[in-house]
Amino acid sequence: MKYFVLIGITLFFSACVTTKVPAKSEYRINTELTNFTNDSSMCKDKTLKVAQAFSDKNLMVNDMMYTQGNYKQFFYASSQWAQTPNDAITTKFLSLMRNAKLFQNVQIAGSRSKNDFILEVHIEDFMQYFNADITSSFANAKIHLSLIDATNREIYASESFSAKIDVNTLDAQGGVEGLSIALTKILNDSGTWIAKVCK
Amino acid sequence: MNNKVNYTFVGFLVFFGITLMLGFIYWLLQPKSDLEMAHYHINFDESVLGLNIDAPVKYRGISVGKVQELKINPQNSEQVQVTVNILKTTPIKIDTVAQLTAQGITGLSYINLSLGSRHTEDLQAKEGEKYPVIKTTPSFFENFESSLGSMSSRLSSTLTQTEKLLNNENQKQITLLLEKTAAFMNKLDKTFDEKTIQHLQSSVENIDNVTQKVDKLTPNLDKFIDKSMQWEEKVSLSLGSIMKSYQNISGTMTEVKKAVASGQFNIKDVAEDIVPTMNATLRELQELMIRMDAMMQQYERSPGDVIFKQEELKKGPGEE
Numbered sequence: 001m002k003y004f005v006l007i008g009i010t011l012f013f014s015a016c017v018t019t020k021v022p023a024k025s026e027y028r029i030n031t032e033l034t035n036f037t038n039d040s041s042m043c044k045d046k047t048l049k050v051a052q053a054f055s056d057k058n059l060m061v062n063d064m065m066y067t068q069g070n071y072k073q074f075f076y077a078s079s080q081w082a083q084t085p086n087d088a089i090t091t092k093f094l095s096l097m098r099n100a101k102l103f104q105n106v107q108i109a110g111s112r113s114k115n116d117f118i119l120e121v122h123i124e125d126f127m128q129y130f131n132a133d134i135t136s137s138f139a140n141a142k143i144h145l146s147l148i149d150a151t152n153r154e155i156y157a158s159e160s161f162s163a164k165i166d167v168n169t170l171d172a173q174g175g176v177e178g179l180s181i182a183l184t185k186i187l188n189d190s191g192t193w194i195a196k197v198c199k
Numbered sequence: 200m201n202n203k204v205n206y207t208f209v210g211f212l213v214f215f216g217i218t219l220m221l222g223f224i225y226w227l228l229q230p231k232s233d234l235e236m237a238h239y240h241i242n243f244d245e246s247v248l249g250l251n252i253d254a255p256v257k258y259r260g261i262s263v264g265k266v267q268e269l270k271i272n273p274q275n276s277e278q279v280q281v282t283v284n285i286l287k288t289t290p291i292k293i294d295t296v297a298q299l300t301a302q303g304i305t306g307l308s309y310i311n312l313s314l315g316s317r318h319t320e321d322l323q324a325k326e327g328e329k330y331p332v333i334k335t336t337p338s339f340f341e342n343f344e345s346s347l348g349s350m351s352s353r354l355s356s357t358l359t360q361t362e363k364l365l366n367n368e369n370q371k372q373i374t375l376l377l378e379k380t381a382a383f384m385n386k387l388d389k390t391f392d393e394k395t396i397q398h399l400q401s402s403v404e405n406i407d408n409v410t411q412k413v414d415k416l417t418p419n420l421d422k423f424i425d426k427s428m429q430w431e432e433k434v435s436l437s438l439g440s441i442m443k444s445y446q447n448i449s450g451t452m453t454e455v456k457k458a459v460a461s462g463q464f465n466i467k468d469v470a471e472d473i474v475p476t477m478n479a480t481l482r483e484l485q486e487l488m489i490r491m492d493a494m495m496q497q498y499e500r501s502p503g504d505v506i507f508k509q510e511e512l513k514k515g516p517g518e519e
Contacts, residue, residue: 077514112474112475172516172517
């Protein structure tokens with residue numbers, strides 16, 4: 001009997017849903033990394049662990065946020081991230097370090113291995129900005145990196161990187177493109193900085 | 200008238216009467232004392248001024264004899280030998296002593312016998328002695344005189360010392376001391392004005408109050424001590440049980456140590472597997488919490504969305 005009641009209630013309430021939820025498009029960050037000239041010697045026999053990035057909790061969800069004017073912040077109704085920006089940026093830095101081949105080995109945050117250095121990534125800003133009347137937009141990314149000596153937990157080197165890119169289209173896709181370009185710029189700058197640190 | 204008187208008979212009666220009278224007188228005056236008295240010698244080292252023949256000899260205040268003879272001791276010219284007659288019934292013991300005692304203000308003296316325990320032997324004449332010799336003790340005047348001499352010499356010594364003490368320099372020092380004492384007393388007098396004395400009195404009253412309170416508190420303190428002792432016993436028992444627990448834990452730790460040492464329980468190996476998994480789980484939990492937080496915010500914003508999905512979604516830029 002109770003099953004009939006449950007089925008009845010479910011059918012009753014499902015009939016009440018009147019608002020249509022729009023279909024969502026998922027976006028991913030696309031970066032194009034340049035190749036670094038690997039003439040560093042200090043880090044050749046060292047290992048590196050890229051720690052999970054620190055960020056605001058808005059960058060740890062799939063909702064794609066944007067800012068309108070100076071104060072208002074919304075998320076796109078029909079667009080979202082395929083991967084949370086926090087995870088995506090962490091993965092991009094991991095790929096960057098592996099491609100650069102500056103270190104003997106580059107490990108993920110959850111690795112069981114012991115490492116000589118730890119790269120801490122702090123995402124200070126990663127968002128699309130519109131003006132108040134939505135006539136212009138730009139993508140802003142700001143990331144701070146710290147290279148930590150794992151043996152004594154002291155900061156070996158640290159640097160902040162930022163990029164501000166005007167977007168081509170005033171929508172989510174334009175924002176994703178702008179953020180991807182901004183992150184590409186930061187990744188390339190970061191690679192150059194790491195190579196200089198390891199020289 | 201018959202004149203025939205028997206003169207022979209009368210003469211006999213008269214003679215008989217005179218005989219009876221003489222017999223009575225002899226009976227009355229016979230020297231009984233010679234039979235009841237005993238002779239003793241007393242050798243005084245002091246002057247016996249005021250002591251005369253027939254002066255009384257008293258035993259503890261009772262007259263028991265008389266002085267019979269006074270003379271210089273033929274065997275020791277520094278002594279006066281007094282021969283006394285004392286009733287034989289008087290208990291003269293070997294430790295009995297004689298003392299020359301003044302008789303009022305008349306200047307006369309008598310001999311006073313004292314001491315003599317009833318358990319000691321009676322005094323007997325020694326060989327070569329005519330009579331037993333009673334020991335003497337110095338009289339009051341003798342003692343007084345000797346004490347006076349000693350006192351006089353001591354007084355003289357004291358006066359000499361005092362004279363030395365009160366020389367000119369010491370007199371100056373004493374004068375200075377007295378001046379300073381006077382100044383000090385003056386300051387003390389100024390310090391202890393009425394106000395200060397009142398403060399002192401109030402302080403003393405406060406101390407008295409405190410003392411009374413302490414007296415009242417003392418029983419409570421005793422109770423507290425009793426309770427503390429009980430508490431101490433309980434704590435002791437608790438500590439005993441804690442000690443037992445500690446011993447058990449220690450035993451367990453020893454076993455764990457043995458297991459770790461033998462390789463049965465390797466914390467490092469266990470942690471190496473668990474810690475990364477735990478980290479990953481915690482990260483997922485963090486993400487879950489963030490999603491739940493977002494959901495709760497949406498629910499608070501529009502509770503009906505949970506079932507009816509009524510909230511109107513704001514379209515973003517470029518969204519239709």
